[in-house]
Amino acid sequence: MTDRILAETPFLRxxxxxxxxxxxxxxxxxxxxxxxxxxxxxxxFVEQHRVPLxxxxxxxxxGLVGDEPGHEQExxxxxxxxxxxxxxxxxAATLRLVSTSATSPGLTSELVRxxxxxxxxxxxxxxxxxxxxxxxxxxxxxxxxxxxxxxxxEGTLLAAKVFAGLYFAHEAWGPG
Numbered sequence: 001m002t003d004r005i006l007a008e009t010p011f012l013r014x015x016x017x018x019x020x021x022x023x024x025x026x027x028x029x030x031x032x033x034x035x036x037x038x039x040x041x042x043x044x045f046v047e048q049h050r051v052p053l054x055x056x057x058x059x060x061x062x063g064l065v066g067d068e069p070g071h072e073q074e075x076x077x078x079x080x081x082x083x084x085x086x087x088x089x090x091x092a093a094t095l096r097l098v099s100t101s102a103t104s105p106g107l108t109s110e111l112v113r114x115x116x117x118x119x120x121x122x123x124x125x126x127x128x129x130x131x132x133x134x135x136x137x138x139x140x141x142x143x144x145x146x147x148x149x150x151x152x153x154e155g156t157l158l159a160a161k162v163f164a165g166l167y168f169a170h171e172a173w174g175p176g
Contacts, residue, residue, distance in 0.1 A: 023108045028064035029072070031103070031110060032080040035060050035165040036090060036117040037173055042138040044088050044120075047156065049133065058137070058151055059159040061087040062112075080115040088136050089126030093119035098168050103161075114165060116172050141169060142176020 006021065007014040013024045025031075036044040043060075050057045063083030066072045074082075077095050084092055099114040128134035139147045144166060152158055 022106075023110075025064070025108075025110060027067050029066035029074075030064070030076060030079075031062065031112045032065055032076055032083060033060050033062040033112050033114050033161050033165060034080050034084045034092075034095075034117050035114060035169050036084060036088065036092060036120055037141065037169065038090075038120050038138065041141045041173070041176065043141055043144050043169060044090065045137040045139060045162070046087050046128075047135045047137060048128070050157075053157060055155070055157050057157045057159055058148065058162060060162060060165045062161070063087070065113075076113050077115070080113075080117065084117055085124060085126075087126055087128050087132075087134050089122055089124035090117075090120045091123045092117035093121070098172070099164070101164065112161065114161075114168055116168060118173075140176060141173060144169075144176075 004016040005013055006016055008026065011027050013026050015022055015024055045058050046061050047056050047058050061084050063079060065076055065079040066074045076097060080095050081092060084090055096116045097113055098116055101112050101114065103110045103112050126134065126136050148158055148162065
């Protein structure tokens with residue numbers, strides 16, 4: 001039982017493991033998805049164009065852990081704090097890991113860590129890096145599902161991780 005590398009880029013590796021072909025990340029240790037709730041009980045969603053889909057996608061703020069030079073051993077919580085600030089402009093005083101989940105277990109070895117973020121303070125403009133062009137949406141927790149349904153009707157795609165994040169938000173903070 002040996003892995004055979006079929007293709008490799010600076011970011012991804014295509015691996016054959018005894019006839020099962022899947023993808024691994026080569027530039028990061030983990031992925032974090034942040035589910036942030038403001039003091040006004042508003043969830044923060046991000047929207048950005050995703051090249052593989054050719055469309056805008058609504059997601060929770062998220063990012064890679066250990067992908068920046070000199071920060072290869074970055075802590076999950078530190079990465080979540082960094083990504084939340086970069087994408088939304090909010091600093092979280094409280095961050096809590098609630099789940100480690102497989103993103104697409106038949107396709108990739110990638111695991112995502114869901115982190116709840118609260119005690120938020122707006123300290124920057126957000127929007128991500130210059131190449132990301134992220135739009136931030138603040139939506140009341142009680143209205144999030146209806147808002148997402150409307151956005152989907154308008155043609156915006158929703159990342160599946162949004163629904164897992166909503167589950168964790170409702171478990172932690174109630175329905176609204």
